Amino acid sequence: MYLKIRDRLGYMSNTSSNFEMAGVLLGKEVRKRKTPQEKIAIIQQTMEPGMTVSHVARLHGIQPSLLFKWKKQYQ
Numbered sequence: 001m002y003l004k005i006r007d008r009l010g011y012m013s014n015t016s017s018n019f020e021m022a023g024v025l026l027g028k029e030v031r032k033r034k035t036p037q038e039k040i041a042i043i044q045q046t047m048e049p050g051m052t053v054s055h056v057a058r059l060h061g062i063q064p065s066l067l068f069k070w071k072k073q074y075q
Contacts, residue, residue: 034062042067043074 034042045056046067053071057064 039070040074043071046071 042056042060042062045051045059046053053067054064057067060067
């Protein structure tokens with residue numbers, strides 16, 4: 001896999017790497033799949049008083065649109 005990476009001066013360079021190394025270089029975490037039980041627990045948090053979908057999504061590191069999709073499938 002080739003990545004285009006900017007150095008400190010803004011110059012682009014090609015770097016070959018695997019996905020794990022790309023995560024280290026770019027500072028991104030490797031995505032973790034949520035189990036059905038985890039999804040249900042997250043959905044139930046959105047139903048608590050004062051909790052919004054956006055806030056719960058932020059707490060769990062997921063996009064609000066994904067959480068809305070899970071809620072729709074759950075109902």
